[in-house]
Amino acid sequence: MKTKVLAALAATMAVGATCAFAANPFVDVPSDSWAYKSVVELADAGIIQGVDGQYFQGNRNITRYEAAEMVAKAMAHMDKASVEQRALINKLADEYADELNNLGVRVSALENRVGNVxxxxxxxxxxxxxxxxxxxxxxxxxxxxxxxxxxxxxxxxxxxxxxxxxxxxxxxxxxxxxxxxxxxxxxxxxxxxxxxxxxxxxxxxxxxxxxxxxxxxxxxxxxxxxxxxxxxxxxxxxxxxxxxxxxxxxxxxxxxxxxxxxxxxxxxxxxxxxxxxxxxxxxxxxxxxxxxxxxxxxxxxxxxxxxxxxxxxxxxxxxxxxxxxxxxxxxxxxxxxxxxxxxxxxxxxxxxxxxxxxxxxxxxxxxxxxxxxxxxxxxxxxxxxxxxxxxxxxxxxxxxxxxxxxxxxxxxxxxxxxxxxxxxxxxxxxxxxxxxxxxxxxxxxxxxxxxxxxxxxxxxxx
Structure with a gap:
């Protein structure tokens, strides 16, 4: 589940364009990894935090609540995203609607999505x-x-x-x-x-x-x-x-x-x-x-x-x-x-x-x-x-x-x-x-x- 969610969130990283030169916070993500740039941008934007603040553990499966938490943090950057990126975040928000609701995100973010009827x-x-x-x-x-x-x-x-x-x-x-x-x-x-x-x-x-x-x-x-x-x-x-x-x-x-x-x-x-x-x-x-x-x-x-x-x-x-x-x-x-x-x-x-x-x-x-x-x-x-x-x-x-x-x-x-x-x-x-x-x-x-x-x-x- 983690690969799909992170790939979708990484696609929105015009939101985190200013993060391109941020330092790598995870000791287990080498600089030559295919996911290095996306992981760094997601971490710098505060969307992911890793495990114990040091490890990314890219092969570990995550729970739906962990995925929902990342989606919620991406939703906080909606005002900086393009129309296509907003549509992608909205799709993820629909997928994790129940978890987001239980995390208290529904009123403050879910109902404020743009371009949505x-x-x-x-x-x-x-x-x-x-x-x-x-x-x-x-x-x-x-x-x-x-x-x-x-x-x-x-x-x-x-x-x-x-x-x-x-x-x-x-x-x-x-x-x-x-x-x-x-x-x-x-x-x-x-x-x-x-x-x-x-x-x-x-x-x-x-x-x-x-x-x-x-x-x-x-x-x-x-x-x-x-x-x-x-x-x-x-x-x-x-x-x-x-x-x-x-x-x-x-x-x-x-x-x-x-x-x-x-x-x-x-x-x-x-x-x-x-x-x-x-x-x-x-x-x-x-x-x-x-x-x-x-x-x-x-x-x-x-x-x-x-x-x-x-x-x-x-x-x-x-x-x-x-x-x-x-x-x-x-x-x-x-x-x-x-x-x-x-x-x-x-x-x-x-x-x-x-x-x-x-x-x-x-x-x-x-x-x-x-x-x-x-x-x-x-x-x-x-x-x-x-x-x-x-x-x-x-x-x-x-x-x-x-x-x-x-x-x-x-x-x-x-x-x-x-x-x-x-x-x-x-x-x-x-x-x-x-x-x-x-x-x-x-x-x-x-x-x-x-x-x-x-x-x-x-x-x-x-």
């Missing part, structure tokens, strides 16, 4: 059940998404994606039914500059999350312009965009009569002059947002972080009856060994003189905690994790109809609940996930406690 995607089949839910008759659904990723140049990447949304197996709608339409959920351009520490992203993303944490309030399609700076210790994000899905409040059917608020839970008395948080559509609502994050315990790659974030909402029309005014939150994610602990807090502020169905005035809070053991990697068969979570949400804390959580969106507000789950990669690019809630109860008011939720799904990536 790559199709990716995923498919999900899931089962969701909650006694009394309208979803019960159609508990099984599926979704398919396809992504085209084009690396235009060293700094610019274009991504376009389509999605089938969630289609129910029990749905007998005609093929021409609008509900069966495929839609664009990703269409964006990313531009890196400033030594790749800065990124400007413009267009549509499929999963904007309010805060880099649990994704309690929103995790759906979002059109935005976003500027981000990040290094190994710090990240700052600022952007402005428009929500494409969701409701501003958890309740969408409301009646306001003679000082009383009437919904599916019964009648609630309201103070004089109060307004009701009605189910106003979030679609079209705009927001300016910002986030600050700090990474510790080994930097960004180690996964431990602290962050704070803020969103300021503004509706398209002049009447913002009942709409949330702004939201801010903070999170902490800490890795210790095979464990990860996540804590997330959010506070939603409403317009003055706004009262929710159960009398919560002006603002509402939510606390979320999650403890995970292990790490399921969809590229690594037999990897797995298990987790437990806790949610304590005041009435009015959940403002949207869309969420990044596994739970039903209409059961995210005014609750206290626990959940458990596990993820298992049973084959490369194929994962099984299962989730179950327990101990769920209504926090305020006389409404019946929600029934528990069950979810199980298969996810396939291609």
């Amino acid at each position: 790559k199709l990716t995607g995923d498919a999900r089949i899931r089962y969701r059940y909650q006694d009394g839910s309208k979803e019960n008759d159609n508990s099984w659904d599926y979704r398919v998404r396809v992504r085209a990723n084009a690396q235009v140049n060293d700094r610019t990447k274009v991504t376009y994606g389509i999605s089938s949304d969630n289609k129910n197996f029990a749905d007998n709608a005609a093929a021409t039914d609008e509900s069966n339409d495929i839609f664009t959920d990703v269409a964006k351009v990313d531009y890196n500059f400033g030594g790749n520490n800065w990124n400007l992203s413009v267009g549509r993303t499929d999963a904007y999350v309010l805060g880099n944490a649990y994704g309690y309030n929103y995790g759906d399609v979002f059109d935005r312009a976003e500027l981000k700076y990040q290094n190994d210790k710090f990240a700052a994000t600022a952007g402005y965009g428009k929500f494409k899905a969701g409701d501003v409040a958890g309740s969408t059917a409301t009646t306001f009569t003679s000082g009383k608020y009437i919904d599916g839970n019964g009648v609630t008395n309201l103070p004089d002059g109060a307004k009701v948080v009605a189910g106003e559509s979030l679609e079209g609502t705009k927001t300016g947002y910002g986030e600050l994050e700090g990474f510790f315990g080994g930097g960004r790659a180690a996964g431990s972080a602290l962050g704070v974030y803020y969103n300021d909402f503004s509706a398209n029309d002049a009447t913002r009856g009942g709409q949330a005014d702004d939201l801010w939150g903070a999170y902490a994610s800490v890795n210790f060994g095979k464990w990860n602990a996540l804590a997330n807090y959010e506070r939603v502020s409403y317009e003055k003189n706004i009262t929710t169905a159960n009398g919560q005035d002006d603002s509402a809070n939510v606390w979320i905690g999650k403890l995970t053991y292990g790490k399921a990697n969809i590229a690594t068969p037999k990897s797995w994790d298990a987790w437990v979570e806790y949610i304590n949400a005041e009435d009015g804390a959940f403002i949207n109809g869309s969420t990044n959580s596994w739970r039903f969106a209409d059961q995210m507000d005014n609750i206290e609940s626990w959940g458990v789950g596990a993820d298992y990669t049973f084959a490369k690019n194929a994962m099984f996930q299962v989730m179950q809630s327990f101990g769920t109860n209504t926090k305020d008011g006389n409404a019946k406690d929600p029934e528990e939720q069950t979810r199980a799904q298969f996810v396939f990536v291609f």
Whole structure:
């Protein structure tokens, strides 16, 4: 294996043209060897290091991980390579993609290859059940998404994606039914500059999350312009965009009569002059947002972080009856060994003189905690994790109809609940996930406690 890999890498050594007169670092490579020049150039470029820093051992077979390490180092010189040389390095990167991914090269280098258009995607089949839910008759659904990723140049990447949304197996709608339409959920351009520490992203993303944490309030399609700076210790994000899905409040059917608020839970008395948080559509609502994050315990790659974030909402029309005014939150994610602990807090502020169905005035809070053991990697068969979570949400804390959580969106507000789950990669690019809630109860008011939720799904990536 070594001869083939070294021959391919040596062919790229316009990258190391300045190395022609470097000294031979290996005592077992004579100057009259046919491979002498290539070995010296590869060593001087830092792509190979030999054994014990002195011996090349040219007849020794190497492992795929050793080959992948050499490819990774060659990829670091991509900006100096010609188009033909880049194509050769890309071919090697595809061959050793799994090993490179496990070495942590995928995000920093593999996805930044130039002159490359790559199709990716995923498919999900899931089962969701909650006694009394309208979803019960159609508990099984599926979704398919396809992504085209084009690396235009060293700094610019274009991504376009389509999605089938969630289609129910029990749905007998005609093929021409609008509900069966495929839609664009990703269409964006990313531009890196400033030594790749800065990124400007413009267009549509499929999963904007309010805060880099649990994704309690929103995790759906979002059109935005976003500027981000990040290094190994710090990240700052600022952007402005428009929500494409969701409701501003958890309740969408409301009646306001003679000082009383009437919904599916019964009648609630309201103070004089109060307004009701009605189910106003979030679609079209705009927001300016910002986030600050700090990474510790080994930097960004180690996964431990602290962050704070803020969103300021503004509706398209002049009447913002009942709409949330702004939201801010903070999170902490800490890795210790095979464990990860996540804590997330959010506070939603409403317009003055706004009262929710159960009398919560002006603002509402939510606390979320999650403890995970292990790490399921969809590229690594037999990897797995298990987790437990806790949610304590005041009435009015959940403002949207869309969420990044596994739970039903209409059961995210005014609750206290626990959940458990596990993820298992049973084959490369194929994962099984299962989730179950327990101990769920209504926090305020006389409404019946929600029934528990069950979810199980298969996810396939291609």
